[in-house]
Amino acid sequence: xxxxxxxxxxxxxxxxxxxxxxxxxxxxxxxxxxxxxxxxxxxxxxxxxxxxxxxxxxxxxxxxxxxxxxxxxxxxxxxxxxxxxxxxxxxxxxxxxxxxxxxxxxxxxxxxxxxxxxxxxxxxxxxxxxxxxxxxxxxxxxxxxxxxxxxxxxxxxxxxxxxxxxxxxxxxxxxxxxxxxxxxxxxxxxxxxxxxxxxxxxxxxxxxxxxxxxxxxxxxx
Amino acid sequence: xxxxxxxxxxxxxxxxxxxxxxxxxxxxxxxxxxxxxxxxxxxxxxxxxxxxxxxxxxxxxxxxxxxxxxxxxxxxxxxxxxxxxxxxxxxxxxxxxxxxxxxxxxxxxxxxxxxxxxxxxxxxxxxxxxxxxxxxxxxxxxxxxxxxxxxxxxxxxxxxxxxxxxxxxxxxxxxxxxxxxxxxxxxxxxxxxxxxxxxxxxxxxxxxxxxxxxxxxxxxx
DNA sequence: TAGAATATGTAACCTTTGTTACAGCTTATC
DNA sequence: GATAAGCTGTAACAAAGGTTACATATTCTA
Numbered sequence: 001x002x003x004x005x006x007x008x009x010x011x012x013x014x015x016x017x018x019x020x021x022x023x024x025x026x027x028x029x030x031x032x033x034x035x036x037x038x039x040x041x042x043x044x045x046x047x048x049x050x051x052x053x054x055x056x057x058x059x060x061x062x063x064x065x066x067x068x069x070x071x072x073x074x075x076x077x078x079x080x081x082x083x084x085x086x087x088x089x090x091x092x093x094x095x096x097x098x099x100x101x102x103x104x105x106x107x108x109x110x111x112x113x114x115x116x117x118x119x120x121x122x123x124x125x126x127x128x129x130x131x132x133x134x135x136x137x138x139x140x141x142x143x144x145x146x147x148x149x150x151x152x153x154x155x156x157x158x159x160x161x162x163x164x165x166x167x168x169x170x171x172x173x174x175x176x177x178x179x180x181x182x183x184x185x186x187x188x189x190x191x192x193x194x195x196x197x198x199x200x201x202x203x204x205x206x207x208x209x210x211x212x213x214x215x216x217x218x219x220x221x
Numbered sequence: 222x223x224x225x226x227x228x229x230x231x232x233x234x235x236x237x238x239x240x241x242x243x244x245x246x247x248x249x250x251x252x253x254x255x256x257x258x259x260x261x262x263x264x265x266x267x268x269x270x271x272x273x274x275x276x277x278x279x280x281x282x283x284x285x286x287x288x289x290x291x292x293x294x295x296x297x298x299x300x301x302x303x304x305x306x307x308x309x310x311x312x313x314x315x316x317x318x319x320x321x322x323x324x325x326x327x328x329x330x331x332x333x334x335x336x337x338x339x340x341x342x343x344x345x346x347x348x349x350x351x352x353x354x355x356x357x358x359x360x361x362x363x364x365x366x367x368x369x370x371x372x373x374x375x376x377x378x379x380x381x382x383x384x385x386x387x388x389x390x391x392x393x394x395x396x397x398x399x400x401x402x403x404x405x406x407x408x409x410x411x412x413x414x415x416x417x418x419x420x421x422x423x424x425x426x427x428x429x430x431x432x433x434x435x436x437x438x439x440x441x442x
Numbered sequence: 443t444a445g446a447a448t449a450t451g452t453a454a455c456c457t458t459t460g461t462t463a464c465a466g467c468t469t470a471t472c
Numbered sequence: 473g474a475t476a477a478g479c480t481g482t483a484a485c486a487a488a489g490g491t492t493a494c495a496t497a498t499t500c501t502a
Contacts, residue, residue: 404449416449417451420451434450436449437448
């Protein structure tokens with residue numbers, strides 16, 4: 001009986017979280033369905049959700065936290081593509097689910113993250129059944145396309161110092177903290193450059209009073 | 222009466238072209254609807270279909286030819302994103318239509334191109350009504366996302382000489398000719414670099430016997 | 443056919459970014 | 473507390489790509 005009450009309270013919790021994040025998008029009937037078939041998950045920071053080459057069997061709806069999406073080339077060189085936040089889903093996942101193809105990206109929890117996993121059969125069914133779901137999926141594709149465009153703008157048109165500053169500001173937005181817990185090497189991986197280059201540019205940003213450097217931490221002013 | 226027969230023959234022509242390019246995707250009922258509401262257009266090479274910042278009122282279904290899709294930054298610097306070919310549609314357009322937002326890209330006919338323009342109200346209606354249409358739209362988003370990823374790979378991980386060679390090979394695929402009618406300056410625009418750099422690299426590709434240079438023409442070996 | 447416009451080739455130089463090497467410091471581990 | 477591992481700073485150099493300048497060749501146009 002204790003277990004029943006416990007599980008029951010988790011379910012109630014989940015529908016409440018769903019309503020908070022997706023209540024303005026979906027009708028109650030759909031929220032109920034999501035609640036029925038979805039699996040609530042809490043992901044710790046730095047946990048790898050999806051690895052390149054993996055097949056994907058379900059899609060995530062973000063409740064809280066943030067996920068960073070990375071691209072990697074054949075030599076193992078990385079590049080940060082974008083962050084997913086509350087109310088987002090992963091269009092790559094959608095894409096891969098529908099096409100039954102392997103993941104082209106890696107997804108890592110940037111923060112402790114709560115999400116609901118939806119089995120792919122359902123998401124196909126819902127695109128026919130719910131107009132709101134369809135619009136959500138389209139909007140999600142749209143957002144991801146726009147973010148990919150932004151990434152292209154960054155690497156094609158901006159120099160490394162500008163990219164670095166934008167990267168730091170994006171991190172502030174996502175983590176909601178001005179003191180970033182990150183090493184120069186980690187930044188270098190995300191921006192696909194070398195640690196020495198990042199150290200150099202960070203130093204010059206510090207001289208411009210835009211940031212303050214500490215060990216394992218960077219303070220954004 | 223002559224006019225009627227002429228228009229009639231154009232309509233018959235269009236449904237035939239539609240069936241050739243989209244018959245394997247859509248049921249007859251949908252093909253008929255497309256035929257009813259779509260406008261058949263022949264676009265000459267180099268014609269600008271969409272300009273950055275424009276609002277978009279209809280989406281194109283490609284019948285033949287090719288369209289090149291470009292990004293531009295605030296300083297007017299360009300970058301080629303990808304080509305659209307037969308059976309493709311423009312996911313950016315979809316995206317912009319649904320969101321009622323301005324175009325983020327420029328689209329230029331790479332070859333003489335035939336296409337059918339669909340009013341946006343219809344495309345919304347059809348996503349509810351036809352499963353095949355829905356799948357086409359999803360697949361189209363998927364393809365564009367994959368092409369954007371490829372573009373990101375190119376500019377993030379490859380050096381200019383590799384990018385140039387890939388660019389030339391892509392051109393060969395799209396135009397189906399080994400003699401490309403293009404100037405060094407045009408290539409420089411598409412790859413977002415300078416004419417001098419392209420001339421330099423082309424020369425070294427010529428020395429490697431990968432291409433042969435002529436005035437206004439490049440022969441791919 | 444002269445002059446203008448366009449296309450290409452190339453040298454010289456500069457800036458940005460990447461690489462190698464090493465020193466000094468902090469934190470973890472035994 | 474000694475040693476190892478990890479993080480940061482910096483110098484010196486290399487490579488890629490961007491810029492300026494100018495020469496030459498071809499094509500267009502008046």
